[in-house]
Every structure is written in C-alpha cells, then in structure tokens.
Amino acid sequence: MSLSEENNLNPNWDLKAARIKSLKDAFYIADFISEVEEDYLLQKISSAPLPLWKSLSHRRLQTYPSPLSLSSNTLLAAPLPAWLTTPIVTPHFDALGLFAESPHKGPNHVLVNEYKPGQGIMPHEDGGAYYPLVATVSLGAGIVLDLYDKEIRDGGDEDDCGGGGGGRRPKFRILQERRSLLVTRDRIYRDYLHGIEERERDEGLSADSICNWDLLREPERYQAGWYTRETRISLTYRDVLKVAKLGNTMKFLNKR
Template sequence: MNQDGGENELCSLSPYIISNIPPIIYYIPNFISEDDELYLLKKIYEAPKPKWTELLNRRLQNWGGIPHEKGMIPDTIPQWLQIYCAMVEKLGIFKNCKPNHILINEYLPGQGIMPHTDGPLYYPTVANITLKSHAVLEWYRPIGGENTSDSSLNTKVPETSLEARNFARILMERRSLLIVREDMYSKYLHGICEIKTDIIDDKVVNLSMCEGRQIGDKLNRDARVSLTIRNVPKVMKNNFLFGRRR
C-alpha cells in the first residue's frame, strides 16, 4: 500500500474488509515493501539484548511504555518505528488518537500464543504487521455469553472445547497488515497454534485476498516477527507510578 497517498477515512479501507465474520477485520496484503521489511528486521535485531524479554513461547520487545491500569509511563519510540506508526495512523483507524505503543514479537517455528483478547488497557483497535514468515491467526467464540448464539456464526448453544469454538482462521502473509476492530476485538478470542506447518482449509476466511493460495496448501513456518501497533489512552503525564518516581 502506498504510504504517500490514500484517504484518511475508514471508507478507504472498505475493499479490505474480510467478509463472512462478525465486524470487523481488515486485511491489507503487501502493506509494506520488501525493502521496508528488510529495514525493520535489521533495526529489530540490532536492538540491545536487554531490550528483549524472553517468554516460554516467544520473545518480545516493548516500545512506548508498559501499559498499566493506572496509566502508562511513556517511553521513547525510535524514529525507525515512528515511520510505520505514521503509515498506520494515516488510515484513520485510531480516530483522533495516535499510535503510542508497539509490541514486537518473535515466534520461532512451533511457537504460538494461547487464545486471548487484548483487554481494556488499549483503544479498541489493533494493527499488526507481519515480517519474515506467515502466520495463521485462529479465532474463537468465548465460553458462554450472548455471542455464542450469534446467527452469523451458525451456532445455538455454548461450546466448551477449543476446537468447537474455533470459527475462523486468517492467513497473515509477509508484509501484510491486519486491523481488528469492534466485535472481533472485544468479544472474540484470537491465538496462534503451536505447530510448524499450517494447512490451508475452508476456515481461512481471507483466502481470496491471498494471491496464489488455495485450499490444501501446506505452509512451513519460518521465524516470524510481528509489529503490534496500538494506542494506550491512559498515559501518565509525569514519572510517577504508585507514588514512586521512576
């Protein structure tokens, strides 16, 4: 997608809406160029080792501050990340807010993340840029709750097993942008399975937007790096947290 042009209004994103799922997810293939991808990966891997946080199933970098219910203490976002925040901001998805938080995750083949929602600390929209390798994002109904009877999902009773609650998959290709808003952000859970090969099936709801892909394809994962770009509305105006100066 051209970063120099385009309208700021959300109507400009209408060609990228994924249909046949609750509102609303946009999928934009080739949002950044190959040169952008190489540049970002170079900068990410040049970060000093202490910037990485090691988790059991992945490692990550946090930029912009640590979100907290009492308010995020803002931290500097480097210029090399601000460039891509600005590209996302121009789409108008955060309305009058600016992206102020970026989480960079690295997933090795076989690594993933359990089903979850992003929670109330963030503005209810998230944008994700995928680098280096694809991923398949799984979507799940929660256990119980009124949205288990959503007619668009063709279900009438609560289901407890994870497999039964899985109603959609989204293939996130290299250099693509995924935007999640509204019900898909607040009501439904998303996760990435801990497998090394993804098999494309009829649950992949954006298959028609992925050139050259078809049902039955087997896609081997490489190490994937993702940029999760969000807005944290509640930001502290000074360096105090719990009454202590940081």
C-alpha cells in the first residue's frame, strides 16, 4: 500500500479516550501511524546526510528546521521538511486539534533522537522556550519514559505507578510502543522531569508500574515484565515561542 493510500484518519482516535488516567495531562495512542508510514519515516531519517546527525554522549540527534539560538531560545523561521509534516501533522495532529491553542497553531520544531540499546537521556525539563506541549512519535522499537518529581526524594508515594529502582525513583513510567503517539502537556510538562534510563532492557513492567498499560497495543508482549531494547527513534514535535524572520535578523545584524 502506498503512503497516500495509507493516509487516512483513524475514526477511533479520540483524545479523551487516550488520556492516561493517572496523569491527566498526558495522552497515548498506540496505533498512531501505520507500518508503512513508520518505514517511510525511518527511511527518510536513515538517508539524511551524516552531518545532520549530532553525536551526543548517549544518543544522536537531528534537529529540524534548525537548533534554537542558545542565547535567546529563538528559532529562525523556516518550514519543517514535508516528510515531517505529512502525514503526522497534517492530517493526524490537525484531526486531534493537538496544537490548536499553541501560538503558531502547529509545531514548528522537531527533534529526531536515536537511542541504541543501553542509551538514554538524563532527566530534564524542556523549559520555557516552548509552548507546554510535546507530541512524541516512536519509531522502530518501544522504550520506557520515566517522569520524576522536580525535587529529589527517596522513594515515592503509595499510589505511584513508578517502579524500577536504584537511585532516584521515577514517579511515573510510560511505555511507548513503536508507532505510538505520546502527548504530554501543561502540568506534566511543567512539574516533572522526564528521562530515559541507559539500559539494555526495561524491567518491572506490569499494569501497576506502567501508567498507560490499559492503552497499550500489545500488553501481552510485555507480560513477562521485561523486554530487550532495540534501536528506537523518537520524533518530538513542539511549538517554539520565539521565532525570528530571516529578514528581521539581517536588518538587526546590519544595524550593529
């Protein structure tokens, strides 16, 4: 089946039904893109020229349309590449009204992160450069995203669905399957750190420890409580608040 034939809206999508109950400001749609769409995106990412990858110590990264200016968290206005827009933003995000209330009414920035088994990302917050909504599409393999209270505490509350162990305990754990969409916004965006443990396998998986267990496409796959990681790529879509037009930037530079 071709990509355009695949490009249908799924009538079963409904943000209310996708709400992760224990989090409220987070949503999970397991079957967000088809296998054909996933293959297409993976092929686009793997055929990008090598210099587009920035190698970091524990993962590698492509940034579209460009990194923010470090001093002012400003994005130089430029369109996202078409392959990152269709079908994810148009029509899928649009149908969900995901960015309907964001300043630019749509995402203007995408990070492509690649994690090999054993790689991850330290707990961090995305901060004030963005409208407080992140839409993450997972490709290639699943991974567990951990949410932490901003203050470091030992252990968690009784009703946590955090599991794991060792050092700092996550308050919540979200399993993101390949081809899924995870949306975090508002309180979850602002009040928690998020990170991915540097592990070869994710363990301690169960309906009690994984917040979105009831929304998984294949819970039976994780019934044993663990799985071995494989290479996973994420696309994180955001709306950067400050955007500069190239013409204005040039005027500004000429006046200096």
